[in-house]
Amino acid sequence: MLGALIAGSATAAAVAAGYQSMAPTGQWYGRTFIGLPSGTKQLALTYDDGPNDPHTLRLLEVLARHDVHATFFLIGRYVKQRPDIAREIAKAGHLIGNHTFTHPLLIFKSESEIRRQLTDCRSALQDSVGEAFTEKAANLFRPPFGGRRPAVLRIARELGLEPVMWNVTGYDWNAPPAEVIERKVSRQIRGGDVILLHDGGHKQIGADRSPTVLATDHLITRYKRECYQFVTIPQMMETGRARL
Secondary structure, X not given: OHHXXXXXXXXXXXXXXXXXXXXXXXXXXXXXXXXXXXXXXXXXXXXXXEOOOOHHHHHHXXXXXXXXXXXXXXXXXXXXXXXHHHHHHHHOXXXXXXXXXXXXXXHHOOHHHHHHHHHXXXXXXXXXXXXXXHHHEXXXXXXXXXXXXXXXXXXXXXXXXEEEOOOEEOOOOOOOOHHHHHHHHHHHOOOOEEEEEEOOOOOOOOOOOHHHHHHHHHHHHHHHXXXXXXXXXXXXXXXXXXXX
């Protein structure tokens, strides 16, 4: 009986540890930014896996029409393929974060590979965005798939990167209809939220993100009407520090 209890406890602990390594709001393995206290009238739109042709550019048009700035977590190898789109993101006043060079699941990578993924992505951003990089890159990092372990967060901070997760997602990576994305996001909104959406796909450039572009347009219209302010991640972080 005692052996069974010990085995059961060990299994439960392993399951919990695995969950915490992937759960967006999990904090077991180190602090990550996931937004502000519920009820705060700020929302932060974040987009992963770009730059992506043509949907990142179409998304920029929507954001410009609403005068909203977002935070883009870019994949380094796509930045090297389409530096022009990365420059357009920065030129439009959006913030750029590090989403690794090839989008691996970092919990299974060596420390040297984790470091290489982050530094190679940073180099790609610096080479493509140029002088604007220091102004528009916010030293932010989002782990692919949300996967992290203590070494991932430690190495990121050694490189001067602040880990950023999310607490609201549109589950849009398989390009469901825009109304489905909107419904899933709106069900989770409580205020002070970091919203995860995708302007690209991690497998290749060209992923269809037209539903996300349309959903973004509708979500901004709705929540501006409800007096929410759309901010970048650094702006939201600054609001949090001001409240301390």
